[in-house]
Amino acid sequence: MSIVDHTSLQLTPHISEAGVHDYVALLKPRVMSLVVFTALVGLMLAPGGVHPVLAITSILCIAVGAGASGALNMWYDRDIDALMSRTALRPIPQGRVTPQEALAFGMTLAFFSVMVLGILVNWIAASLLAFTIFFYVVVYTMWLKRSTAQNIVIGGAAGALPPVVAWAAATGSLAVEPALLFLIIFFWTPPHFWALALFRTDDYARAQVPMLPVVAGADATRLQILLYTILLVAVAAAPWPLGYFGAGYGVVSLALGAWMLWLAIDVYRVRTGRGALRGPRRLFGFSIIYLFALFATLLVEALLRPLMAHGW
Template sequence: MSMTSTLSQARTPATWQDYVRLLKPRVMSLVIFTAFTGMIAADAPIHPLLGAVAILCIAVGAGASAALNMWYDADIDAKMRRTRSRPVPAGRVQGSDALALGVVLSLFSVMFMGMAVGWLAAGLLAFTIFFYAVVYTMWLKRSTAQNIVIGGLAGALPPAIGWAAAAGTAPLDAWLLVAIIFFWTPPHFWALSLYTSEDYEKAGVPMLPVVAGAAETRKQIFLYSLLLVPICIAPALTGLGGGLYLAVSAVGGAVFLVLAWRVLRSKAGDAAKVRNDDGLYDVKAGAKDARNLFAFSILYLTLLFASILAERLMGLPGLV
């Protein structure tokens, strides 16, 4: 039986939980968090109802992108341990249903955002959905080892969308928040790919460890980390962040660099089949440095945005 026919035959009836999984709720939660931070950081009056509508549209748009991604990547997902249990490759949801859901949610989120909140925010949301579903998923992911670098723009844009929803503009500070996520994405995902490279190789996805090798990947992780930390500190120099933010970005950045240096000096990714099971964190000794950086990168990004959010909600002044 071919892969196509296997994917098209539902093994078990779909449940509502399967359709929720199509929307990648864990990724959606990060999108909502960063978009909300951008909205609050804008310091612009927005009616609470319109703010809620904006966040809803951003969340729905993120879910639409995820559904389109799962529809198109079902063949790849079926070959990878980390993704083979997703609803489409597992046969619980038809690919055509995932496609329809993604298209409908995309149109709804963009049009509702434009009519209720503003067309700048709606345009940025539409661009984000298109970039992730078409440019990244359909082109970059299968064609270049720079897929994560370029494609990371889609995941970086929510703060600017939230800012535009509140203020109707997207100034430099909004794009600083975008830049933080953009430069955070390569070391974050490449650290993960160092101990999942056999999955990507099996699926034919040209992730950097597969194309350039583990040593080059470790080098690129460290170089991007050197770029990331000053960018994370920059909002404290523009007035976007205050003393709390400066402390979090500087101390957290130092830890990030130490962990990236350990990855550079390690043998992470050199040994074949470093994964023990389907989990993201249960790895063999050789990959622990990559695992530690991957885990801390999530904490670092969360603390950066949480500190800006806390400062704005508490009315704490910026440093400039």
Template sequence: MSFAGESSGGIAAPTAAISVASPGDYIALLKPRVMSLVIFTALTGLLLAPHPIHPIVGFAALLAIAVGAGASGALNMWYDADIDAVMQRTRRRPIPSGKVTGPEALAFGLTLSALAVFTLGVVANWAAAAMLAFTIFFYVVIYTMWLKRATPQNIVIGGAAGAFPPIVGYIAATGSPSLASLVLFAIIFVWTPPHFWALALVRATDYGRAGIPMLPNVKGPDRTRLEILIYSLVLAPLGVAPYLLGFASPVYGVLSVGLGAVFIGMALRVYRVRSGERADPCAKALFGFSILYLFLLFAELLGERVIALLTGA
């Protein structure tokens, strides 16, 4: 394991001997777009609790979860600096571009991890803090250090890390998980493979250059298209589960059915269009819609819960 601009992958990434980082570079280490999704899904889990949490406690807990997610991103970038340096979409990240050194990113990530876990334990409860610590460990050690470079199932298993925030949020409010929080976990968990594999179809060359065994590079694009379709067929009915289990309204039920049908339709198009100029646009369209799909489902759940809290329903 390297503490500079080189990690176990063995490809040297350029680093600066003296840091020239700006505050914006450290913010980039936190992966703000990923952090925003974590905040959104964790807040949904937090507000699904049967009894409302105190606003100040809830804000502090959400902030701690967000910082923990950012810490995971920084540690991910530290370890992946070698492959980030050779991938088109990541080579301008702070470490491979030489703006932040490997040791600085490592210290930054570890410090934020400890701060986030401790803060969540103090302001909410230690069960939530333990779950947050496990989430960070799972993303950094299980996914980043092991699965990502070892198996084409990296996204399937590693996707659990991105699915844990609703459970962390719910435990922060109640002290223990519930069926509702586990359903939200399941939705994100099953959503992750078709979401990332749609991107991987387009970026297969980039992943191949970095030596990452993504499914299109190992099993081929046709197998990837089939897997996307299978996961989409599982995801669509799973997305309706919050309504069927009684913690979402009929409006959510209708929305989830419609979105699921569109998701399956787009996945079917990706499966059918296997070559030619339309292949990549179909995969890109599914990737973009998958983000909208998850956002709309959680936004509806969140909106319904906010209205219920404001009206006392």
């Protein structure tokens, strides 16, 4: 069945069989959890502190905005999701949620997340959240994903913005620190997703998504993974000597970066046999741990900052 045929079938009206778990799945909860965590770090690093109610409101709005992006992404990508084994069990391809329901759900969440953040917190943060949703849904999902092998490089900006939104929610302004957090996530995204694409190449090829391994081949992808990992390690370590983050962060960054780089070198070197797929899987799995541990270290530093200021 072609992509066009599948789309036409999905547009046929029918009674929804959706349950609560299907609408939760539309939010992409695993992606949302990473968004919430990085946003929380951005909020905690912001100077001056923020009222707990406003902090909770900000994080909830960012989470709902991320969920809205996920729902709208699934609405638009329902044709290719049905063709990929990784996404074929999502609610829309399975027919449990209609495209119209997903669209209405996503648009409603997007509208209220931006408006609540603007009215209750500030409009700078709300504008950034609106731009993040727009960038992910329109620029990445509707344009870049299906038109260029650099889709996740440019599109990665959307996933890198939540800590910037959170910083703006806390301070009403922007600064170097959230820009550094943005750059870390931005350069983390290509090796993370290209590692996934290496062992899911057949999926992307079947759905005609021009991921780098499909367009340029596995060897070129392995080289790009290595180059971006080198950039990531350098960018992630730079805030320590520049004086923006503490020594604890610097040590953790270097240790995690060394392991991330070793895995990327292994992906680049081993191109045949079982290791050709094992390496990308290991890198993909560790990349999640890498980003979580890096931001967790920053969160610990932020929590300890008041104690250190009092000499404890």
